[in-house]
Amino acid sequence: MITAIVNISLKAGVLDSQGKAVHHALDSLHFKGVEDVRVGKQVVLKLSTDDKAEAMSEVEKMCEEILANTVIEDYKIELI
Amino acid sequence: MKVTIVQFPGTNCEYDTQHAFKELGADIEIVWHKAESLPKDTDLLVVAGGFSYGDYLRSGAIAKFSPVMKAVSAYAKDGGKVLGICNGFQVLTEAGLLPGALKRNDGLHFISKHHTLKVENNDNIFLEKLQKGDVVNIPIAHHDGNYYIDEAGLKELHSNNQILLTYSDAEGNVKNPNGSVESIAGVCNKEKNVFGLMPHPERAMESILGSDDGVKMLQGFLAS
Numbered sequence: 001m002i003t004a005i006v007n008i009s010l011k012a013g014v015l016d017s018q019g020k021a022v023h024h025a026l027d028s029l030h031f032k033g034v035e036d037v038r039v040g041k042q043v044v045l046k047l048s049t050d051d052k053a054e055a056m057s058e059v060e061k062m063c064e065e066i067l068a069n070t071v072i073e074d075y076k077i078e079l080i
Numbered sequence: 081m082k083v084t085i086v087q088f089p090g091t092n093c094e095y096d097t098q099h100a101f102k103e104l105g106a107d108i109e110i111v112w113h114k115a116e117s118l119p120k121d122t123d124l125l126v127v128a129g130g131f132s133y134g135d136y137l138r139s140g141a142i143a144k145f146s147p148v149m150k151a152v153s154a155y156a157k158d159g160g161k162v163l164g165i166c167n168g169f170q171v172l173t174e175a176g177l178l179p180g181a182l183k184r185n186d187g188l189h190f191i192s193k194h195h196t197l198k199v200e201n202n203d204n205i206f207l208e209k210l211q212k213g214d215v216v217n218i219p220i221a222h223h224d225g226n227y228y229i230d231e232a233g234l235k236e237l238h239s240n241n242q243i244l245l246t247y248s249d250a251e252g253n254v255k256n257p258n259g260s261v262e263s264i265a266g267v268c269n270k271e272k273n274v275f276g277l278m279p280h281p282e283r284a285m286e287s288i289l290g291s292d293d294g295v296k297m298l299q300g301f302l303a304s
Contacts, residue, residue: 071173072181
């Protein structure tokens with residue numbers, strides 16, 4: 001069984017207002033030295049296949065079709 | 081004139097929309113999302129507002145895979161008139177029937193209030209009863225109303241007169257409540273048969289309830 005971890009975040013250049021709010025909060029809590037904050041979401045998928053190439057191509061399709069909105073979001077897939 | 085309204089689990093503006101179009105003299109049919117076809121005599125298809133599928137994953141993301149959406153896409157591609165209001169707008173962008181995407185409001189708050197909007201283009205059936213530059217008072221109620229489109233897409237919207245409405249003050253000057261690119265509140269497709277907007281014209285039908293500016297907007301569909 002393969003576990004796929006998909007991290008979805010707003011594309012660079014698309015303003016991440018949640019990230020900005022968290023950044024401000026960190027700043028007001030005196031966590032200095034934070035240059036930038038991006039907030040995203042993580043989807044964890046347990047797949048029945050043992051074939052990594054097959055898993056990767058399936059999860060890529062899932063990302064393109066539903067998990068991410070590629071107009072505004074990027075995704076990264078990690079298989080373990 | 082037959083108006084068909086699509087209803088998903090979580091849609092909550094279908095009866096307001098029904099009431100609004102009924103007042104204007106249309107026949108209404110509400111279609112559940114499991115339907116695989118639309119009433120044959122549909123003159124206008126409305127994807128109503130609400131929170132389809134609880135806005136899970138992203139607003140409108142799950143709804144686009146509902147059985148009825150295949151029929152909606154086919155209807156739109158065939159030149160049928162489609163109007164998406166609020167969550168309906170989000171569904172239509174997710175389904176690729178309208179350009180761009182709606183993301184979380186810049187201020188992160190749900191905004192629910194009357195807002196003035198400026199008519200940017202009226203060379204389409206939706207806004208033909210209004211003049212370019214007119215200001216209308218229409219309620220907004222959304223969390224994910226921050227319209228985003230990349231620069232190339234924005235250029236295309238401008239060159240085809242696809243920007244319908246922008247958020248403004250009462251004088252028509254830009255006033256942006258949610259961070260939308262160029263304060264955009266509604267757009268249409270290139271062919272001008274698919275329309276989407278975040279504000280709720282169906283909630284502005286009686287002046288005693290704050291505004292009747294929605295009447296002129298929705299009437300555009302009934303005239304043609």
